[in-house]
Amino acid sequence: MHSLKLKKPVAFFDIESTGTNVVKDRIVEISVLRAxxxxxTNIKTWRINPTIPIPPESSVFHGIYDEDIKDKPTFKEVAHDIFRFFEGADLGGFNVLRLDIPLLVEEFLRVDLDFNLDSRKIIDAQKIFHLMEPRSLPAAYKFYCQKELENAHSAEADTVATFEVLCAQVERYSGVAIKDENGKDYTPVHNDMQKLHEITAHKLVDLAGRMVLNDKGQEIFNFGKHKDRLVTEVLDKEPAFYDWVMKGDFPLDTKRKLTEIKLRNSFRRR
Known part of the structure; x- marks a missing residue:
């Protein structure tokens, strides 16, 4: 039994992969703990044949080699089972916005499954950890749970550890005040998934962070020559930029979000 106050389930998960390139790399193991x-809580773990070789440096990191997954199903073969296990749940993990969520969304999009994040809160235990006690997952596990993390970098061990860390963080920091960037006291951590989501991901537009929200809640570009400019303004004044992104080596999620903004902007101008 866990101590989190939930209005809907939260799926904590961790991914091991062939590498860190969201466009080119693939999942080799995913473990999901559904609170x-x-x-x-329920937990499921899948080993997956990525259909591409696992680089030696990645195998050394997570301990999964080509031989271990040669007879495992491809992501396409288990995608619907994984999709259903996430169904109706918010998302949780440790540093999940850097790779885990973007790579998972990309894998689903490759098999024509729209893993929409609009209705999901995202809770990242690392964000809370670094905000309150800057360190790493094994250190966080020892600090908050007084346990040594066995089998670090296996998906299931990291997933269970992350879940336990978040529960301990909520108990430890609920109502604790810290200083904001202006020196004012505020209490960022509450036993409330919306509040924890706001710490984690409230300014992101696409998972790669190519677009973010400014202080007014408007979508702006976060890279290149148009950095900090309104997305709608760029699409209006330089429509070729949209075509450049669509043809470029950008994640499918980035292209999808930019297309949504373009269509919405076109509709408003009618």
Whole structure:
């Protein structure tokens, strides 16, 4: 039984992959711990054949080699099972916005499954950890749970550890005040998934961070020559930029979000 106050399930997960390029790399293992509203938890782990070789440096990191997954199903073959296990749940993990969520969304999009994040809160235990006690997952596990993290960098061990860390963080920091960038006291951590989501991901537009929200809640570009400019302004004044992104080596999620903004902007101008 867990102590989180939930209005809907939260799926904590961790991914091991062939590398860190969201466009080119693939998942080799994913473990998902589904925390339920009634306090129960369920966990499932999938080993996956990525259909491309696992680089030696990645195998050394997570301990999964080509031989280990040669007879495992491809992501396409298990995608619907994984998709259903995430269904109706918010997302949780440790540093999940850097790679895990973008890579998962990309894998789903490759098999024509729209893993939409618009209705999901994202809770990142690393964000809370670095905000309150800057360190790493094994250190966080020892600090918050007084345990040594066995089998670090296996998806299941890291997933369970992350879940336990978040529960301990909520108990430790709920109502604790810290200084904001202006020196004013505020309490960022609450036993509330919306509040934890706001710490983690409230300014992101696409998962790669190519677009973010400014202080007014408007979508702006976060890279290149148009950095800090309104997305709608760029699309209006330089429509060829949209075509450049669509043809470029950008994640499918970035292209999808930019297309949504373009269509919405066109509709408003009618």
């Amino acid at each position: 339920l509203v009634n306090g129960e």
